[in-house]
Amino acid sequence: MKKALPxxxxxxxxxxxxxxIIDPLNLLQKWAKKYPDLFTISLAGIGDEVIISNPEIIEEIFNKDAKQFHIGRGNQIIAPLVGQNSLLLMDGERHKRxxxxxxxxxxxxxLQTYAQQICEITxxxxSQWQEGKGFIARTAMQKITLExxxxxxxxxxxxxxxxKIKPLLAAMLNLTDSPLRSSLFFIPFLQKDLGYWSPGGILKRYQLEIRELLQAEIEEKRHQKGEIGKDILSLMIAARDEQGEPMSNLELKDELLTLLFVGHETTATLLAWxxxxxxxxxxxxxKILQELDSLGExxxxxxxxxLPYLTAVCQETLRMYPVIPIVFSRITKTAMDIGNYHFEPQTILTPSIYLVHYREDLYPQPQEFKPERFLERQYSPSEYFPFGGGSRRCLGYALALLExxxxxxxxLSGYELALVDNKPVKITRRGLTLAPSGGIPLLLKSKRHPQASSPEKTVTLVP
Ligand code: HEM
Incomplete structure (x- = not known):
């Protein structure tokens, strides 16, 4: 017997x-125990979401034509950060273009052209870390990914x-760095500009300043003569659609903020884990050091x-630590049958990365960090999808993995680090993402190679 909201x-x-908002993983786990395939939760102000943890149902969703869903609409909560012309909020032909x-x-x-730059930034x-002193891994990683x-x-x-721009970007992102402050995303009232000190007011001021700086940068790049720059913004300015049209300044600004917003916190958190x-x-x-040594000087x-083992370590980190526990919601446009379920139009279908990545049948002892599982078996795109799937699969996944x-x-090859303590680390909300509580304190024991402290090319960093 088929049901409407299962x-x-x-x-x-x-x-x-x-x-x-406060403890999403506990909520997901609790109800998935009772309903292993899918369940529906009613979230005040958001609606009824069908949370899905069955890979076969997820496979059907990812394989369906994107035209059958509204997806951008479900991302409206982040419009105040990225603007209305963000890829995240688009659907249909516009999204495709x-x-x-x-x-x-x-x-x-x-990507290859970015590799050397990533090494230099790292x-x-x-090289600023001091021997015998501690630092917070997440903060250090965020310095790298923001750079x-x-x-x-x-x-x-x-x-x-x-x-000017870097401290502004960091400050804007820090506006939502705790479960309480993350409410800014979920309670639209808080996004309103209610005066100088209101969260909405602060957000608006940062936005205006950042957008002004981006506008100036775009203008300068548009009028630059000679070879096109190697950065992504220059490529975006030079890109033309099928009608030969370039992206407008407004689109460029919104896309830059989108890339900043989705591209740097996620990677920093995964690196800290x-x-x-x-x-x-x-x-x-x-094992990682052995593999690196095998490549010579x-x-x-x-x-x-x-390198296979290093790759497996990254894959396992992405499995275990869902910075985003769910993919973007797919909202049905018409009634549809998926698996044994029937969904009415306007049903919000939300595959959960976290629940699938912790399924015992796919990942025995899911709480254990075991990179070997990725060397021993291949997972299908609906059994392992840290970057989502189908037409909305993460645009920056290759850059994130490279980083x-x-x-x-x-x-690892330049620095000997240690955990400051061995206590288990909890996962806490940070805006729309989930991050390690306390950021993971690390200690620099020693620099492994003397040259580690003197990079060939100097990259200037804003403190
Ligand atoms: C480890 C780091 C990252 C993780 C875990 C991650 C994960 C995701 C996920 C789960 C989605 C939603 C996909 C879906 O609904 O099917 C997504 C979308 C997206 N990601 Fe990432 N991401 C990461 C890094 C990045 C980076 C570095 C960039 C670019 C600089 C980026 C750009 C995007 C964009 C533009 C989208 C929207 C795609 C669309 O709507 O068509 N991400 N990401």
Whole structure:
């Protein structure tokens, strides 16, 4: 017998919203135990969401034509951060056009040109660490990933604009760095500009300042003569759609903020978790170092990215730590049957990365960090999807993986680190993402190679 809203969780919508903001993983786990395939939660102000953890149902959703769903509409909560012309909020032909314009900058040979820069940025950040002193892994990783976005995506490496924009970007993102402050996303009232000190007011001020700086940078790049710059913004400015039309300044600004917003916190958090596991389990660190040693002195960065065990460590980190526990919701346009279920039009279908990645039948002992599972078996796109799937699959997944591998390799080969304590680390909400509580304190025991402290090329960093 088919039902309209299957396995409806019988709790008040305001209660479920509070749980969703404060402890989403506990909420997901609790109900998935009772309903292993899918269940429906009513979230106050958001609606009834069908949370799905059955890979076969998810496969059907990912394989369906994107035209059958509204997807951008479900992302409206982040419009105040990224603007209305963001890829995240688009659907249909417009989404297709925008992805085509953006895609080439993130794939193929383009990526290789970013590898050396990532290594230099990592070295510049790590060389500031002092022997015998501690630092917070997540903060350090965010320094690296923010620098990557500013240099590789925005094309800003030096000058007044560069000095101004980075602290502003960091401050804007820090507006939602705790479960309480994350309510800004979920309670639209808080996004309103209610005066100078209101969260909405502060957000608006940062936005205006950042947008002004981006506008100036776009103008300058548009009028630059000669060869097109290698950064992603220059490529976006040069890109043309099928009608030969370029992206407007407004589109460019919204897309830049989108890339900043989705591209740097996620990668920083994953890196912090990777360092946690690598230093919690000495054999993992040892195996990575052995693999790196096998490449000899000064390996080419692209050789590093091919290493199987290092790749498996990144895959396992992405499995275990869902920075985003769900993919974008797919909202049905018409009634549809998927698996044994019938869904009415306007049903919000939300595959859960977290629940699938912790299924015992796919990942025995899911709470254990075991990179070997990725060397022993292949997972299908609906059994393992840290970057989502179908037409909305993460645009920056190749850049994120490149960054993860190179940062880990560069730091492990140059620096001997240790966890400050061995206590288990909890997962806490940070805006729309989930991050390690306390950020994972690390200690620099020693620099492994003397040259680790003197990068060949100096990258200037804004404190
Ligand atoms: C480890 C880091 C990252 C993770 C775990 C991650 C994960 C995701 C996920 C789960 C989605 C939603 C996909 C879906 O609904 O099917 C997504 C979308 C997206 N991601 Fe990432 N991401 C990461 C890094 C990045 C980076 C570095 C960039 C670019 C600089 C980026 C750009 C995007 C964009 C533009 C979208 C929207 C795609 C669309 O709507 O068509 N992400 N990401």
């Amino acid at each position: 396995n409806l969780v019988n709790r008040p919508a305001w209660w479920l919203l509070a749980e969703w 925008e992805r085509k314009l953006l895609m080439p900058s993130f794939h193929g040979e383009r 070295e510049a950040v790590a 990557v976005i500013t240099q590789i995506v925005f094309g800003l490496r030096e000058g007044e604009r560069y000095q 990777a360092f946690y596991q690598i230093h919690r389990l000495p054999q993992v660190r040892q 000064n390996p080419n960065p692209m050789q590093i990215t091919q 993860m591998k190179l940062v880990i390799a560069k730091i």
